[in-house]
Each structure stands twice: as structure tokens, then as C-alpha cells.
Amino acid sequence: MFNSPAITWALTVILLLSGCFYLLQAARSRHLTDQANKSLHALMNVLMAGMLWNLVPSTTLAQIAVLAGAALWFVIQAVARPEFKILCDGSQDRLKCVYHSLTMAGAALMMTMMGPAASAGNHVAPAAALSTSSHAHHAAAPASATVAHGAAAPGLDQLSALAIPLTVFFATATAVFIVLLVRSRAAKATHGQQSTSRHSVRLEFGLEALGAAVMALMFATMSA
Template identity: 75%
Template sequence: MFNNPAITWALTAVLLLSGGYYLLQAARSRHLTDRANKSLHALMSVLMAAMLWNLVPSTMLAQIAVLAGAALWFVIQAVARPEFNILCAGSQNRLKCVYHSLTMAGAALMIAMMGQAAAGSREIAPAVAMSTPHAHHATAPAAHSTVVSGLDHSSVLALPLTVFFGIAAVVFTVLLLRGRAATATAGCRSTPKRSVRAEHGLEALGAAVMALMFATMSA
């Protein structure tokens, strides 16, 4: 995805560290729902890291299906009735579940867009070869035009997603800084909020990575 190996390795490290943190939190969680949510975040981080290296492309449809199912799962939590307090209870948690559903859906869409781009690259090469002066088939330019048109649509879709996740990264960064300021004011009483700050930091990093990856597709 990125021409610079240093950027690819840096993003891979961020995603794998994030996935490891969520996996550890899932193992420590006593609630089944929270354990499932953390596990899905860990899985998404690993799939995005694999996406950077174009690994296991043969399982693309399965990856999309899993992430789409995860997005639906977070939507169900967001709209669940209040008595189901094991799900997203309270307006703030419901909003968080809505964002997580959008994150899962965005990751699924990114995999689909990368698959389309890879397929387009494979189709462009023979189309260009067929359009040489020795070829007399009129279908080659049309095929080339169709592939390019599909890639253009992906680029147009990637731009608003870049903006969305860029804004999300800024919002979570602000929440992280506000939490640090509150910690400095409250002193030792702020220990229970340490995990909240860690989650805000991971959300900010995750949103920034998503924005950066979508930005490469919108270029």
C-alpha cells in the first residue's frame, strides 16, 4: 500500500501493538460482551496489518464478512433496549458503539477497495498490451476504461472516509489530553481512569492509521 517500507513497518507495529493490547484486555475481562468486543478490535487490527502487506488475499471475502458481521454486532448493541445493560448502556456508550460499527465497516470497505484495486491492476496490464498497434480488438480500450472508472469511484469514496477518520483522530486526541489534564488535577484518585486514557490513545492511533490508509486510496 505504501511505497516507503519505513511507513509500512511503523503502521504494522502500531496495529499489532494495538491488537495485542485489545487481546490482553479481552483475556482479562469478566464480561462476555466486553470480551467479544475487545476480541473483535484485536482481530480488526491484525487484519489491517495484514492488509498493509497484502497477505492472504485469498481470504478477502471471509475477512469482509467477519468485519461486516462485527459492524452489525456493534449496531445491535447501540440500538439495544436499556434493560440489556450488558450491551451499550447510556448515550455515551451507545455513541461509542456506533463509532466502532463505522470503524469495522470502514475496515471491511478498505479490504474490498484494495481487492478491487488489485484486480484492476491485473486487468489493466493485458488491456494495455491488447491496445498495441498490432491488436485489432476494440474491446481493449473499453475494458481499460471500465477498470479505471471503477478505481476512480473508489478514490472518490476514500476521500470522505479520510476526513471522517481524521476528525475522529483529533477528537480522541483531545479526549486523551483532557483526561491527562484531569489526572494531573485529581492526583492519585485518577487511577481507575488510566484504562480510559489508554483506550482514547488507541482510538486516536487507530483512527489516524485508518485516515492515512484511506488517504493513499484517495490520491
Template identity: 65%
Template sequence: MFNIPAITWTLTVVLLLSGSYHLLQAAKPHQLADRVNNTLHALMNILMAAMLWNLAPSTVLAQIAVLAGAALWFVIQAVARPEFKMLCAGSQGRLKCVYHSLTMAGAALMAVMMTGHVTTASHGIVPAGGMPLSNAHHAVAAAPSTAAATLDQLPDLAIPLTVFFGAAAVVFIVLLLRLQVMKSTFRSKAASKFSIRAEHGLEALGAAVMALMFATMS
């Protein structure tokens, strides 16, 4: 995706580390919804890392289906009735679920857009990792011309999505800095504060990665 392998490797490491963190969180004895949410986030990070290297192009439809289903799951949580306390609770929790549904939908759209990039790559362009895309081309070569025309229009969405996720990264960085300034001196809340800081940090990194990836597709 990127012409500079160092950037591709850096983003890959960030995504895999983030995915590993979510897997560790999913293994903890939280509520079932929390375990599912963390598992979905880990899966999204792994799939995005695969997108950077154009891996497993033949499974792109399955990737899109999984990510779209994850987006729907977070939407369901965001609109769930208050009595379902295991799902998103309170205005802040619902807003978080709405954002997470947008990140899942964005990752699904990124997979669709990558399909369009694979078509372009079949004319001789090689991804940053140096891996040929001939196999990926075969996965989409049979798509109808109408679908190809639709894919050609998708890059127009890359710029607003870049701006959106770039702004999201800034918001999470501000929240992280604000938390540092307002850091409590009570030791009993230290673990909770660390968890929130880690969450904001991961959200900021994830949004920045998505912004960079969409920027390459504009």
C-alpha cells in the same frame, strides 16, 4: 501500500501492538460483550496490518464478511434496549458503539478498495513491502467488468473517510489531553483513569492509522 517501507513498518507495529492490547483485554474476566468487542478490535487491527502488506489476498471475501459482521454487531449494541445492560448503555456508550461500527465498516471498505488496488498492481506496481501481487491478481482477475467499474469508483470515498478518521483522531487526542488536565488526585480511581487514557490513546492511534491508509487510496 506506502512507498516508504519505514512508514509501513511503523504502522504495522502500531496495529499489532494495539491488537495485542485488545487481546489482553479480551482475556480479562469482563462481561461477554466486552470480551467479544475486544476480540473483534484485535482481529480488525491484525487484518489491517495484513492489508498494509497485501497478505492473504485470496481470503479478502472472508475478511470483508467478518468485518461487516463486526460492524453489524456494534450497530446492534448501539440500538439495543436499555434493559440489555451488558450491551452499550447510556448515550456515551451508544455513541462509542456507533463509532466502532463505523471503524469496522471502514476496515471492510478498505479491504474492498484494496481489491481494486490489487488490479492496478497487476500492471507492474509493487507494494511498499516489496512483495509481488501476482497471487492477489489471480484472486480478483475473474471479477466481472461491472464489479471492476464499481471498484474504480471506490477511491472517491477515500478523501471523506480520510477527513472523518483524521477528525476522529483529533477528537480522541483532545479527550486524552482533557483527561490529563482534569486528572483526579484520588488513588482509588487511578486504575480507571489509566484505562480510559489508554482507550483514548488507542482510539486516536487507530483513527490516525485509518486516515493515513485511506489517504493513500485517494
């Protein structure tokens, strides 16, 4: 994805550390729903780290299905009736669930753009060239390959068109989480020593800002 190994390694480390932190939070949580949510965040970070190195491409479809299922899970939480308090409770929690569903869907879309759909054209062109390998039709082979490649391209092009708005969306989310983080720091300075829960909130804002920035950077690379 990135031409610079330094950037790839830096993002890999960030994603894996974030994944480990979410997994630790899941292990410490006493609520089943929170455990599931944190575990899904950890899984998403690990899958995105693997995406940077194109690891285990044979399982790409399964990974996309898992991320799509995670997005649906957060949507269900966001629209659940108020009496289901084990799910998203209150407008702020519901908004967080909506954002997390978009994050999971964004990761699934990114994997789709880099997975089988992205390489489909590269497999069709050689096949077309082989089917017209005789001397009589040798000149027509490049044209056939071009047509075949063009037939596979529109679907991928439609997905790639989403990269720019998603870059803007996650860049905006990064800015919002940074503002929230700064405000929480200001609240600490105003009210003195903060509680453990407030520290957890600050840490959450920091992780969300970092995760959104990584998503924005990866989508920006795909839109170039």
C-alpha cells in the same frame, strides 16, 4: 500501499501492538460482550496489518465478511433496547458503538478497495488482448483492452471517491480523541492521583486516537 518500507513497518508494529493489547484486555475482561468487542478490535488490527503487506489475498472476501459482520454487531449494540444492559448502555456507550461500527466498516471498505475489486481491471485487460491476438485484429487489441478495463473501473472509482471523506472523518476522530486524552490528563493534575479506571480510560483514548490516525493515513494514501 506505502512506497516507504519504514512507514509500512512502523504502522505494522503499531497495529500488531494495538491488537495484542486489545486481546489482553479481552482475556482480562469478565463480561462476555466486552470480550467479544475487544477481540474484534484485536482481529481488525491484525487484518489491517496483514493488509499492508497484502498477505493471504485468497482470503480477502472472508476477511471483508468478518469485518462487515463486526460492523453490524456494533450497530446492533448501538440500537439495542435499554433493558439489554450487557450491550451498549447509555448515550456515551452507544456513541462509542456507532464509532466502532464505522471503524469496522471503514476497514472492510479499505480491504475491498485493495482486494479483488482493485485488481479486477488488471485481469480483464490481458484476456481482451488475447481474444484479439490475430494479425488482422492486432491494432484493435489495445482499444479492446482499454474498453474492458474501463468497464471494471467505475465500481472501484465509486469506492475510491469515499477515501477522501473517510480521511477527513478519521482525522477529525483523531483530533477528538487527542482532546479527550488531554482533558483526562488535566483532570488527573487537578484531582491528584487517578484511579485505575481513569487510567484505563486514558489508555483507551490514546489507542482510539492512534487507531484513527492510522485509518486516516491509510485512506489518505488511497485517495492520492
